[in-house]
Amino acid sequence: MSEIKAVILDLDNTVLDRTSTFRAFAASFVDHYFAHAEHRVKLIEDIVARDLDGYKDKPALFRELLSDYEWTAKPDHEALMNYYRVHYVKHATLMDQAKNVLSYLRSKYRTALITNGMTTIQYGKIDQAGIRDDFDLIIVSEEAGVKKPDPAIFGMATKKFGLTPAQCVYVGDHPVNDIGGAANAGMQTIWLQWTQPWREEVKAKPLHTITRLAQLTNLL
Ligand SMILES: [Mg+2]
Incomplete structure (x- = not known):
């Protein structure tokens, strides 16, 4: 690994x-x-x-x-x-402990956000929540011209960071868009089990499954 x-x-x-x-x-x-x-x-x-x-x-x-x-x-x-x-x-409402988790992650790793949606809406929420400066890189699908689960959108982040996909871990809640997509791009994954049930068609195995964002600080 x-x-x-x-x-x-x-x-x-x-x-x-x-x-x-x-x-x-x-x-x-x-x-x-x-x-x-x-x-x-x-x-x-x-x-x-x-x-x-x-x-x-x-x-x-x-x-x-x-x-x-x-x-x-x-x-x-x-x-x-x-x-x-x-x-x-x-x-816009953050997950419990989100600010602490983001600053912890940023102290140890490069950090990025990859989100599907309309550019104005996604940045509107990011700014309302005050987290724009908590990431080294933000990619919104509308402005990127490609959306998850297409591996190309994950590749944009690895290219920007000059890293291999295997040096990146992707954290998301959607089995297909996040876990399947990032795994197909060659990344390791952590699944946040929230409102989306697991999908049998996703063959990727997440490295970890968590039920709260704050659990990331114990794992990374
Ligand atoms: Mg999601």
């Missing part, structure tokens, strides 16, 4: 508590558009369920809400997209 020189992390539901972030956004959305709804909690839960843990296309999500909900005054689709772009990132 090569000596580890770099630790590369996923953002959503790895460094950032994406589940709490989106739930807080959904609550603000309901309070804004359905201020007097008696079934406030039900609406919030419904939006969270429809979002599929973040894997639902957002334009499609808001189209669904427009057609399925009873609006007193129906906004247009662009207004909802705008509300999302402005307000979602404001609720």
Whole structure:
């Protein structure tokens, strides 16, 4: 096993508590558009369920809400997209101990973030959480033009660091996008078991499985 020189992390539901972030956004959305709804909690839960843990296309999500909900005054689709772009990132919530974990990792390794998503949204959350300066390198799929699990996006980080993939360990919550993708790029992996169940089609074996980000400081 090569000596580890770099630790590369996923953002959503790895460094950032994406589940709490989106739930807080959904609550603000309901309070804004359905201020007097008696079934406030039900609406919030419904939006969270429809979002599929973040894997639902957002334009499609808001189209669904427009057609399925009873609006007193129906906004247009662009207004909802705008509300999302402005307000979602404001609720960015870090995983427990994330700042400490990041500064610990950076004291020992090169550190990077590789995240799938829209550039403005991902950097919006990164800045709201105050973690932009905690990484040597940040790669967002939209600006990179390639997304996980494509090994090419992992290769961008190793190339930038001048390291071999085997000198990098990748930490993420998604079995296919994170663990399968990084393993196919030749990296070692650590799986953060959070909301995503393991997928049998992923043949890669993570070096470790953790259930909280803070456990990384015992392993690396
Ligand atoms: Mg994730």
